[in-house]
Amino acid sequence: MLWAAVLVVAALSDAQAQLTAQTSIAPELRECYIDPMLVNRNNLPPMTISILIDIIRKIEDNPNVNMDLRQLSALLLHTYRQDGVEFHRPETTLVSSSMVLPFAPTFHSFHRHRLLLTRLIPSNLQVLANNTVNSILKCTLHHMLSTTVDARLRGDESSCNQLSQYRALRSGRSPRSISDDVEIIDKSVLKSTGKNGQMNHFNPNDDVEFTSYDGVKSARQLLGDSQCPLLGGAVFSQWGAISAGHLIAGVAAGAQPQQVPVLELAKGSVLNYNNVQQTVTSLFPATLSGDLAEAVLIQGTDRGSSAISIGTAGNWNSTQPPRHYMLHSRTNVEMTDPEIRGDIDGFVLGSAVPSALGTFSTMRLSQYLDMFYSARNGVFNPVLRACNRRDLIQQYITSTNLASETFAFAAALDTNMPLRGTIIGGLEQLVNSAVNNFQSYTSNNLNDMSCVTTEAVSVDFRLRTNLYIVLDSMWEYNAVYPAISYLVDAIEVGKYGSSITVLNAFNGNAVVNTTFSPAEFHSNYTLAAHQNMLTGVNLLTTLTNIRVMMQARLGDESLVNYVGGNSTVVLFLLNSGPVQNNEQVFEQARLLNETVPDLRLIFATSTNQFDNLWNLVRDMHNDIRQVALSPGGINVEIAMSGIVERIQSVGRRIINPTCGSHFTGGPSGTRQFDDFVEPGYINFYSVSPNYFFTNNANSRIRIARSGAGTGSLIICHSRVVVHPRRNATIVGLEENAVICQTLASSGNVEISLQGACDPYWTIGQCPMLYLSVQSDTSGNAASSAVCTDPSVCRFPYNIRYQVQIEELLCFSGSGTIRASVIFMFAALFISIFRL
Ligand SMILES: *[C@@H]1O[C@H](CO)[C@@H](O)[C@H](O)[C@H]1NC(C)=O
Ligand SMILES: *[C@@H]1O[C@H](CO)[C@@H](O)[C@H](O)[C@H]1NC(C)=O
Ligand SMILES: *[C@@H]1O[C@H](CO)[C@@H](O)[C@H](O)[C@H]1NC(C)=O
Ligand SMILES: *[C@@H]1O[C@H](CO)[C@@H](O)[C@H](O)[C@H]1NC(C)=O
Ligand SMILES: *[C@@H]1O[C@H](CO)[C@@H](O)[C@H](O)[C@H]1NC(C)=O
Ligand SMILES: *[C@@H]1O[C@H](CO)[C@@H](O)[C@H](O)[C@H]1NC(C)=O
Ligand SMILES: *[C@@H]1O[C@H](CO)[C@@H](O)[C@H](O)[C@H]1NC(C)=O
Numbered sequence: 001m002l003w004a005a006v007l008v009v010a011a012l013s014d015a016q017a018q019l020t021a022q023t024s025i026a027p028e029l030r031e032c033y034i035d036p037m038l039v040n041r042n043n044l045p046p047m048t049i050s051i052l053i054d055i056i057r058k059i060e061d062n063p064n065v066n067m068d069l070r071q072l073s074a075l076l077l078h079t080y081r082q083d084g085v086e087f088h089r090p091e092t093t094l095v096s097s098s099m100v101l102p103f104a105p106t107f108h109s110f111h112r113h114r115l116l117l118t119r120l121i122p123s124n125l126q127v128l129a130n131n132t133v134n135s136i137l138k139c140t141l142h143h144m145l146s147t148t149v150d151a152r153l154r155g156d157e158s159s160c161n162q163l164s165q166y167r168a169l170r171s172g173r174s175p176r177s178i179s180d181d182v183e184i185i186d187k188s189v190l191k192s193t194g195k196n197g198q199m200n201h202f203n204p205n206d207d208v209e210f211t212s213y214d215g216v217k218s219a220r221q222l223l224g225d226s227q228c229p230l231l232g233g234a235v236f237s238q239w240g241a242i243s244a245g246h247l248i249a250g251v252a253a254g255a256q257p258q259q260v261p262v263l264e265l266a267k268g269s270v271l272n273y274n275n276v277q278q279t280v281t282s283l284f285p286a287t288l289s290g291d292l293a294e295a296v297l298i299q300g301t302d303r304g305s306s307a308i309s310i311g312t313a314g315n316w317n318s319t320q321p322p323r324h325y326m327l328h329s330r331t332n333v334e335m336t337d338p339e340i341r342g343d344i345d346g347f348v349l350g351s352a353v354p355s356a357l358g359t360f361s362t363m364r365l366s367q368y369l370d371m372f373y374s375a376r377n378g379v380f381n382p383v384l385r386a387c388n389r390r391d392l393i394q395q396y397i398t399s400t401n402l403a404s405e406t407f408a409f410a411a412a413l414d415t416n417m418p419l420r421g422t423i424i425g426g427l428e429q430l431v432n433s434a435v436n437n438f439q440s441y442t443s444n445n446l447n448d449m450s451c452v453t454t455e456a457v458s459v460d461f462r463l464r465t466n467l468y469i470v471l472d473s474m475w476e477y478n479a480v481y482p483a484i485s486y487l488v489d490a491i492e493v494g495k496y497g498s499s500i501t502v503l504n505a506f507n508g509n510a511v512v513n514t515t516f517s518p519a520e521f522h523s524n525y526t527l528a529a530h531q532n533m534l535t536g537v538n539l540l541t542t543l544t545n546i547r548v549m550m551q552a553r554l555g556d557e558s559l560v561n562y563v564g565g566n567s568t569v570v571l572f573l574l575n576s577g578p579v580q581n582n583e584q585v586f587e588q589a590r591l592l593n594e595t596v597p598d599l600r601l602i603f604a605t606s607t608n609q610f611d612n613l614w615n616l617v618r619d620m621h622n623d624i625r626q627v628a629l630s631p632g633g634i635n636v637e638i639a640m641s642g643i644v645e646r647i648q649s650v651g652r653r654i655i656n657p658t659c660g661s662h663f664t665g666g667p668s669g670t671r672q673f674d675d676f677v678e679p680g681y682i683n684f685y686s687v688s689p690n691y692f693f694t695n696n697a698n699s700r701i702r703i704a705r706s707g708a709g710t711g712s713l714i715i716c717h718s719r720v721v722v723h724p725r726r727n728a729t730i731v732g733l734e735e736n737a738v739i740c741q742t743l744a745s746s747g748n749v750e751i752s753l754q755g756a757c758d759p760y761w762t763i764g765q766c767p768m769l770y771l772s773v774q775s776d777t778s779g780n781a782a783s784s785a786v787c788t789d790p791s792v793c794r795f796p797y798n799i800r801y802q803v804q805i806e807e808l809l810c811f812s813g814s815g816t817i818r819a820s821v822i823f824m825f826a827a828l829f830i831s832i833f834r835l
Contacts, residue, residue: 019127020082021117023110025103028130029082032139033103044140045522046321049237049373050489052144052244054519055137056366057495060790062132069357069365071123073252076365078117079127080138081145081245083233084110087152108298108334109147111417112290113245119265120282121252136523145245147233149333151225159317160228160326228326231314234338236322237373239386240448241314243342246287250346251365253286254353265412273427276408283350284405285413287343288397292438293410294417295334296430301421303331308434311441312336320482320489320633321522335434340442341389345372348392352384360785360796371795375458376680377782380797387451393442399435407431461682461723463491464652465498466514466568470542472505473533474575475606475629481525482633483573483640490644493518496794499566505574506534508545537576539616543588546570550596551661558660563673563805564653564685568598571643573627574605581612589616594812595661597688598653602646622646649722651686651770654701654803659810663690672804674706675773677713678795679781682774684723689766691808692753698807699756703773704748707800708786711777715749716740719756719767725774742776743801753808763811775799 019026025033032038045051059065060072067075084107105113133141234241259279280289292310299305309332316322327333335343349372356363359380371379378385384392407428414423423430449457469484484502491498493516500521502512511533512524550568592599603613604627610620617623623646627639652675658665668691677683692699703715716738718724724738741749757766775781787793787800 020078020080021114023105025085025101025105026082028127028138029080029142030101031135032142033085033101035135038135038139041143041323043523043526043528044136044143044323045519046323046485047140047144047235047325048322048489049235049242049244049369050492050494051140051519051522052235053366053369053373054494054517055133055141056369057364058137058517058519059128059132060364060366061495064129065132069251069353069363069368070255072365073248073255074121074123075128076141076248077121077145077245077252078123079132080141081113081117081248082110082142083113083147083245084108085146085148085232087150105148107148108294108417109149112285112294112413113147115265115413115416116249116286116290119260120258120285121249121256134523137519140519143232144235145233145248147231147243147245147339149229149231149327151229151330153226154230156317157227160328225330227330228314228328229330229333231325231327231333231336231338234314234325234336236316236319237386238375238449238454239373239389240341240446241316241322241325241338242345243336243339246291246339246342247346247349247369248365249286250283250343250348250350251353251368252350253283253346254350255357256282258282262408262412265409266415272414272423273407273411275428276411277404278408280405280408280412283347284402285409287346287350288402288438289406289409290413291335291339291343292402292406292431292434293413295332296406296410296427296434297414297417297419297423298334299332300423300427300430301419304421306426306430306433308430308437310335310434310437311340311445313445314338318482318633320636321485335438337446340438340446341448344389344393344397344442345386348384348389348396349379351396352379356380359783360788362788362790363785363796364790367790367794367796374795375454376460377678377795377797380783380785381780382451382782385451385454387449387454389448390443390446390450399439402438403432403435406435459648460680461648461684462678463498463648464566465491465647465650466501466566467491467493467498467647468501468503468546468568468570470503470505470508470546470570470572471511471533472537472572472574472576473530473535474537475573476631477527477530478631479629479633480573480575481527481530482636483627483629484525485522486633486636486640487571487644487647488518488521490640491647493521494794496792503542503546504533505537505542505572505576507538508542508549509534537574537579539579539581539585540588543585543592543616547588547592547596550592550599554596554659554661557655558657558665561657561671562655563657563671564655564803565673565675567600567650567652567686568596569600569602569647569650571647572601572603572605574603574609577607578609578612581616586615593618595663597690598655598686600646600650602643604643651684651722651768654685654687654691654771654805656691656805656808656810659691663810663812665810668805668808670804670806672704672802674792674800674802676787676793676798676800677773677775678798679709679711679775679777682725682772685771685773685803686722687753687769687771687808689757689760689763689768690811691805692769693757693763693766693811694809695755695758696807696809697752697754699753699809700806701751701753701769701771702748702802702804702806703743703751704802704804705743705746705800706802709775709797709799710781710784711775711799712745713743713749713799713801714740714774714776715743715751715772716774717751717769717771719769722770724770724772748804773801773803 084105086107088102233243233245235244261279295308299308312327312329314327317324373386493500499514499516501514601617603624610624614620625642656668716724718738720737726740743749760766782797785796787798
């Protein structure tokens with residue numbers, strides 16, 4: 001009855017310690033293990049770095065949380081991290097007991113965690129209030145930050161390694177890990193230490209629990225061990241899975257550097273080793289040394305190894321969305337691949353935090369992580385990026401330091417952690433073996449995506465799209481959810497990016513309301529929500545409701561003088577057979593087309609419905625797609641890539657807010673909005689001819705610098721190229737199909753719209769004006785903080801500029817034909833004004 005004993009110990013334990021450092025599950029985290037809705041991880045947002053950043057942003061934006069990076073990183077650990085929680089199968093007589101929770105922090109990672117919270121990263125603040133985030137996000141954060149291994153037999157073990165194609169696709173790494181090669185188990189040593197091992201330094205008055213040492217491992221896992229246990233605390237990133245608790249611990253330790261006496265960590269116990277250094281630097285045990293010491297102690301005693309194995313590979317059982325990280329091995333799981341990455345990233349970010357705060361003193365934790373896990377600019381320096389991890393190891397970690405810090409911490413941890421044997425000599429050799437194997441493993445086996453590949457496979461523009469998905473409930477949830485989840489990532493749903501709304505295809509009512517938070521989207525679009533949707537597809541009702549909603553939105557935007565910024569796409573995802581389309585449906589589509597000219601309708605259907613739907617869209621050859629979605633999200637990237645391209649092709653809107661949806665308003669006068677571009681990135685816009693159809697000498701768009709930032713901006717425009725860029729050679733285009741101008745550090749660029757529709761008789765014929773603003777940088781352009789307002793600036797080095805409109809007009813699409821066509825072949829009149 002191990003678990004019952006644990007509860008008793010917990011009740012008696014030191015009330016001053018943080019609840020997450022105690023030996024029972026912290027009271028506020030218990031619901032994560034009790035409430036069936038929360039226990040099922042499939043109801044929680046996926047384990048990804050972008051969801052982690054999203055939740056941290058929510059906490060930072062919470063008006064009751066007024067903390068800087070230093071305080072928040074420590075408090076996140078104290079509130080949400082509790083390592084080592086394991087399931088303990090109750091004895092049969094107590095199965096139905098409502099008095100015990102069959103989970104307790106008994107896995108080995110708990111002991112180090114406890115030292116971390118109580119001695120290495122103490123926080124004198126209380127924990128974050130229970131209502132800082134809702135229960136779903138609280139449990140998500142808890143599982144993201146808390147390292148543990150769940151070795152329960154699940155029944156799906158036969159498929160453990162079958163998803164290696166994802167791994168190969170993402171990182172090019174081989175599924176084989178070096179740990180398979182160097183694992184040395186000396187059976188005779190194992191026997192002697194395993195059975196007769198003594199608990200060293202056991203002190204009954206100590207608040208270190210002894211109950212977790214049950215001796216017989218199989219007692220915990222009565223059903224038997226899984227060959228591919230689940231690793232808790234791992235989050236997905238493009239640069240490999242990361243143990244987020246180690247990452248945040250590194251930041252917290254680096255933000256508050258401390259030298260902690262080893263004797264204080266040993267809490268008065270006599271150290272077995274007198275040749276260790278007197279103090280440890282908290283950043284080491286918070287990251288690398290912590291895991292290395294665990295590996296040394298456990299493998300040294302449990303398995304009697306003389307060579308310490310570092311690194312255990314694994315994979316997500318589904319990449320869209322990633323929720324379960326499966327290890328490829330059951331043994332030597334003290335320093336798994338995600339922990340190695342979390343340790344390295346945490347160590348590097350912890351080391352770099354003083355200089356990053358020197359550059360930007362109010363930098364938020366979410367921004368720090370966002371910059372590090374970004375494709376291009378990094379933390380004020382492209383060197384500081386996750387894709388550069390291999391070089392960062394060389395740059396930041398010296399092995400002599402690592403070895404002596406690890407030796408000291410291992411000696412201290414030895415006095416805190418019950419083991420199955422007593423190391424009576426040779427600890428230093430074991431530490432050296434671990435450090436050497438860490439180095440060879442990281443240089444030979446951690447083949448995550450490099451920076452060169454990262455830049456090649458990622459786009460250099462970011463979307464700001466309000467995406468409305470009109471969803472047919474006939475899809476199987478586990479086929480359509482991965483596809484939507486993929487879109488959420490691809491369009492960067494987020495505070496500074498895109499939004500998502502899910503409507504049902506029966507009547508257009510919201511299934512998930514508009515949200516800029518991916519965590520909120522995933523919290524709400526659950527299997528239960530999908531099953532509660534109304535069944536059936538009714539294009540007439542749906543399009544009518546969407547038209548009314550979109551027109552109302554234009555009306556609202558008119559009231560608040562919204563000049564633009566976001567684009568809008570409505571994507572129908574249909575799985576029902578031929579849907580009914582008729583004259584009335586077409587009429588709604590036509591009205592939508594004419595009154596909300598910037599909106600793009602896209603149909604994605606499981607069967608070919610081109611003949612049925614072609615008259616509803618703007619561009620019938622591109623806006624109707626067939627998609628094949630498989631359960632479990634297999635090949636979802638391939639299935640959805642065409643849809644993503646279509647969404648990407650819709651530029652950010654620039655509108656005349658006086659028009660609303662009736663297009664009866666007057667000239668816009670001069671109005672503007674601010675926008676931001678990341679160094680080296682490009683923003684794309686489009687202006688609908690509804691705003692410049694007649695010839696007006698004063699209609700123009702102006703781009704002006706309105707903030708600091710290195711490098712110049714390149715402004716390109718085109719009537720044919722949707723994504724105009726400088727130097728882009730597009731075969732078959734006239735020479736001036738794309739016109740570019742450079743905007744230096746001040747002044748502005750004007751694009752005249754005079755006569756821009758002269759050659760065309762109707763609005764329908766007159767093409768949009770496509771516009772781009774690109775940051776032209778050379779060298780290290782993202783090295784200073786020029787955009788420090790976190791309510792608008794995602795990255796502190798973003799370059800601010802203004803999009804101004806002058807004398808835009810309003811023309812409704814309905815049959816507007818110009819009275820006279822003055823200049824049939826007038827070219828655009830362009831002028832540059834430098835102030
Ligand atoms: C706060 O904690 C209690 C348990 O102590 C839990 O029942 C409650 O649901 C929590 N509230 C929130 C908003 O998380
Ligand atoms: C446009 O997007 C920004 C964030 O990217 C958001 O704050 C704003 O509310 C959006 N505006 C509209 C009208 O959708
Ligand atoms: C969406 O928001 C509206 C109004 O704010 C609310 O009435 C409705 O219940 C919400 N729907 C969902 C699914 O949350
Ligand atoms: C998600 O669900 C919660 C609770 O039902 C609701 O309050 C919230 O408005 C929903 N959010 C969205 C974006 O639909
Ligand atoms: C991944 O594994 C978990 C745990 O066994 C399971 O619940 C989930 O359904 C699996 N997901 C997929 C897509 O196979
Ligand atoms: C692009 O064009 C500009 C101006 O015409 C020129 O200075 C620059 O060298 C070109 N860059 C490339 C990569 O061709
Ligand atoms: C929408 O307008 C475009 C031109 O602006 C036209 O080509 C298309 O046929 C229209 N579609 C519908 C459904 O009216």
